[in-house]
Amino acid sequence: MTTILSSNLGYPRIGKNREWKRAIEAYWQGDITEKTLKEQTQKLRLQNLQKQKEQGIDLIPVGDFSLYDHVLDTAVSFNIIPKRFQDHNPAELSTYFAIARGGEKDAVAAEMTKWFNTNYHYIVPELNDTKPKLLENRALYYYQEAKEELGIDGKPVIIGPVTFVKLAKGYEETELEAWVDRLLPLYEQILSELAEAGASWVQIDEPVLGTNLSEKELKLVEKVYQNFDNKISGIQLILQTYFETVQHYQRIIKLPVDGFGLDFVHGDHLSLIQKYGFPADKVLGAGIINGRNVWRANLENKFQLLADIEEAANPKTIIVQGSSSLVHVPVTKNTEEKLDTVVKDGLSFADEKLTEIKVLTTALKEGQESVSDAFTASVHAIERLDQSDYRNQTVEATAENIKREVPFEQRKKRQQAHLNLPLLPTTTIGSLPQTLEVKRTRTKWRKGELTDDQYNQFVQSETRKWIQIQEDLELDVLVHGEFERTDMVEYFGEKLKGFAVTEFGWVQSYGSRCVKPPLLAGNVEWEHPITVKEIAYAQSLTDKPVKGMLTGPVTILNWSFVHEELPRFTVQDQIGLALEKEVLALEDAGVSIIQVDEPALREGLPLDRLKWPAYFDAAVRAFRLATSTVKPETQIHTHMCYSEFGEIYEAIDGLDADVISIETSRSHGEMVETFEINDYKKDIGLGVYDIHSPRVPSIEELEANINRALETIDVEQFWINPDCGLKTRKEPETIAALKKMVEAAKLTREKYISINQK
Ligand SMILES: CN1c2c(nc(N)[nH]c2=O)NC[C@@H]1CNc1ccc(C(=O)N[C@@H](CCC(=O)N[C@@H](CCC(=O)N[C@@H](CCC(=O)O)C(=O)O)C(=O)O)C(=O)O)cc1
Ligand SMILES: N[C@@H](CCS)C(=O)O
Ligand SMILES: [Zn+2]
Numbered sequence: 001m002t003t004i005l006s007s008n009l010g011y012p013r014i015g016k017n018r019e020w021k022r023a024i025e026a027y028w029q030g031d032i033t034e035k036t037l038k039e040q041t042q043k044l045r046l047q048n049l050q051k052q053k054e055q056g057i058d059l060i061p062v063g064d065f066s067l068y069d070h071v072l073d074t075a076v077s078f079n080i081i082p083k084r085f086q087d088h089n090p091a092e093l094s095t096y097f098a099i100a101r102g103g104e105k106d107a108v109a110a111e112m113t114k115w116f117n118t119n120y121h122y123i124v125p126e127l128n129d130t131k132p133k134l135l136e137n138r139a140l141y142y143y144q145e146a147k148e149e150l151g152i153d154g155k156p157v158i159i160g161p162v163t164f165v166k167l168a169k170g171y172e173e174t175e176l177e178a179w180v181d182r183l184l185p186l187y188e189q190i191l192s193e194l195a196e197a198g199a200s201w202v203q204i205d206e207p208v209l210g211t212n213l214s215e216k217e218l219k220l221v222e223k224v225y226q227n228f229d230n231k232i233s234g235i236q237l238i239l240q241t242y243f244e245t246v247q248h249y250q251r252i253i254k255l256p257v258d259g260f261g262l263d264f265v266h267g268d269h270l271s272l273i274q275k276y277g278f279p280a281d282k283v284l285g286a287g288i289i290n291g292r293n294v295w296r297a298n299l300e301n302k303f304q305l306l307a308d309i310e311e312a313a314n315p316k317t318i319i320v321q322g323s324s325s326l327v328h329v330p331v332t333k334n335t336e337e338k339l340d341t342v343v344k345d346g347l348s349f350a351d352e353k354l355t356e357i358k359v360l361t362t363a364l365k366e367g368q369e370s371v372s373d374a375f376t377a378s379v380h381a382i383e384r385l386d387q388s389d390y391r392n393q394t395v396e397a398t399a400e401n402i403k404r405e406v407p408f409e410q411r412k413k414r415q416q417a418h419l420n421l422p423l424l425p426t427t428t429i430g431s432l433p434q435t436l437e438v439k440r441t442r443t444k445w446r447k448g449e450l451t452d453d454q455y456n457q458f459v460q461s462e463t464r465k466w467i468q469i470q471e472d473l474e475l476d477v478l479v480h481g482e483f484e485r486t487d488m489v490e491y492f493g494e495k496l497k498g499f500a501v502t503e504f505g506w507v508q509s510y511g512s513r514c515v516k517p518p519l520l521a522g523n524v525e526w527e528h529p530i531t532v533k534e535i536a537y538a539q540s541l542t543d544k545p546v547k548g549m550l551t552g553p554v555t556i557l558n559w560s561f562v563h564e565e566l567p568r569f570t571v572q573d574q575i576g577l578a579l580e581k582e583v584l585a586l587e588d589a590g591v592s593i594i595q596v597d598e599p600a601l602r603e604g605l606p607l608d609r610l611k612w613p614a615y616f617d618a619a620v621r622a623f624r625l626a627t628s629t630v631k632p633e634t635q636i637h638t639h640m641c642y643s644e645f646g647e648i649y650e651a652i653d654g655l656d657a658d659v660i661s662i663e664t665s666r667s668h669g670e671m672v673e674t675f676e677i678n679d680y681k682k683d684i685g686l687g688v689y690d691i692h693s694p695r696v697p698s699i700e701e702l703e704a705n706i707n708r709a710l711e712t713i714d715v716e717q718f719w720i721n722p723d724c725g726l727k728t729r730k731e732p733e734t735i736a737a738l739k740k741m742v743e744a745a746k747l748t749r750e751k752y753i754s755i756n757q758k
Helices: 019-029 034-054 070-077 093-101 138-150 161-167 173-197 215-231 269-276 299-313 341-345 350-366 368-386 408-419 436-446 452-473 490-495 532-540 553-558 568-588 609-627 645-655 672-678 699-710 731-757
Strands: 003-006 112-114 121-123 155-159 201-205 236-240 259-263 283-289 317-322 497-500 507-510 513-515 519-525 547-551 593-597 635-640 659-662 683-686
Touching: 003 350, 019 034, 034 138, 034 350, 070 093, 070 121, 070 138, 070 155, 070 161, 138 155, 138 173, 155 161, 155 173, 161 173, 161 215, 173 215, 236 283, 259 317, 269 299, 283 299, 283 350, 299 317, 299 350, 299 368, 317 350, 341 368, 350 368, 408 635, 436 452, 452 532, 452 731, 490 497, 490 547, 519 568, 532 568, 547 568, 553 568, 553 609, 568 593, 568 609, 593 609, 609 645, 635 645, 645 659, 645 672, 672 683, 699 731
Parallel strands: 003 317, 155 201, 201 236, 236 259, 259 283, 283 317, 547 593, 593 635, 635 659, 659 683
Antiparallel strands: 112 121, 497 519, 507 513
16 A cells, blocks of 8 residues: 655745845844844744644655755855865854855855756855865754754755766866765765654755766766665655656666655656656655646646556655745745735645645545545636636737848948947946835835835936936946836736736745746737836936847746746747837837847756757747847847856857847856857857955956956957846945946957057
């Protein structure tokens, strides 16, 4: 007889009112002490555990909590501290935060990048020059805390050694095994201490198993888990994967662990089980509730899927669980009071997902009839949404591939004749500091304490102030500052038909920063101009060009919660077509530079490379739908951040944007090579300083970054800009940094002009 259990793989850290963020930021500001920070965050952590206990979840995760990022936690607990912080005490919280956010003098923050194909960012461990040792057994600490404080026999969650080293940098590919070997004794110690403390289960996350591992890497995985099997006893080790189908299923299920957690939402594991079976003596973690999306599950379909899985696998234990950690979804929909009921009824955030898991577990144990009301309610909610206005069938669904009529070389000349920009033009990426005043004013307006007119006047006054600042700084291409936007995707979700937005649907994006992804419930339509008023106002204040600023279709799609019944590429085309209307409206209003941001293009790439061509085709098509029908004189910019550009080079070229600005500074010039190798011809701005850190860069540092890029990229092609938008920065540091950037640009410009004159 199969044992049936329920489990959760990870719970959101931030709290339903973002208490976590507020505590951490208050500590950074010096408003609360470390002791208070720890007390406040412990309270939240325990509340989260208690909630899961009350929901009746059998295997409650512990150690999924973090004060910034769980990859950084793992690195620091292994004494993997970047060289520039090695004179700091690794046990101190200030060291931990300095690695994440930048320290004093030259201690630049560690690189931050995407956690697989999600909008969660992790801090990249730097292995070089480190001597790993176990400074702290975090998993044990959190296990004991849950046991002592709440009587919860938690399931510690740790990042597996192969995933950890693969996500790190600072070593050659040939050293992967040596690094894993170096860490194995530390893992053994963590696991033995957990076993000794009485932990029954441990979840060891190896999401890299969903990527295309080489034969050598696979052998390494086999060696690692064989090693744990030889050395560790007394705990049940569940090897957990997510976000994609396990690539070498037949070999993976032979690993000597106690169970496998598989993603049945983003991976086709049922077919694999039906084809190759599942080991009878193992536990199967069936990830069937989507941990990456907020739409309510059709419980009848999920139950059928579970029944099919159980029948095909016939495991000794089946665990009903989410497809991944719930850190990617907001806490609860209960606090949403303004949502259309048909949408609200169709939603399921983290707490509601735990209920779905519990209902399905009960159904499996006691039969579907025991929970028939919950099943029927879920099916009806989905039907109601399907029949609603959101699914207006008259919206144009797909479109032909299109491209700009005039080739880049000619466009460049025509644009330059019109724009008359200097060599090495300077610009910024779009957003300017969202001060407390900006956020508070918006919140007041949302609460009805300010009229639309008062709010608009405030936004205009910020724009006015910053147009003047940009002119004083002598930047060449100005921006309006995005003061009217909470977020680059949420804002378009508020304005385009087909979307709904939440009041409290926050999700952690990086560190204490959160985003509120809009809900994409149906077909997307453009109803009226979205950005024209603000951009045209900014342009009316200056003779310099002001860039129109839009978020691209791929990014809007990737950073929204798209209903699973909608065909993603079709909706992406619809967004492209809607944005085309906005682009043309801007052009009509006299805007001659339009930036269409695509920071999520790289992140959205499927983990399985075989799926890349279809993804690229669709991404390029949607971007071109939005941008190809402008006049040749109109300059199209795009911007990307957090990307490994080598991998997406062809798509970048395919977008055919006249100018691309990309993030490069945290990766210290590694990205420049991509454009060198590929002999990229269009204009490009490689970010010359890191905007995620409050540090103001020195002129020398900026010049070094510019010169490094100019070794590779023609000076006629190069733009000078920061890495990304400046909304998270404070005003004085922003002005100081931009001043240095413009000075560095001028110095470089003079150098090139004098060389040319000789
Ligand atoms: C480029 N990036 C983006 C990603 N994803 C997106 N969807 N958007 C992006 O821009 N992914 C990759 C990167 C990640 N980058 C960031 C950068 C910055 C943030 C961020 O700053 N988030 C804010 C949330 C901002 C927001 O919407 N705030 C509300 C304010 C509501 C409020 O709390 N009001 C308070 C006063 C202000 C306060 O106390 O803070 C009140 O009235 O009491 C708004 O502006 O209306 C964050 O703070 O986390 C995220 C991702
Ligand atoms: N225009 C946006 C892009 C962020 S990726 C900004 O400046 O915030
Ligand atoms: Zn960016």
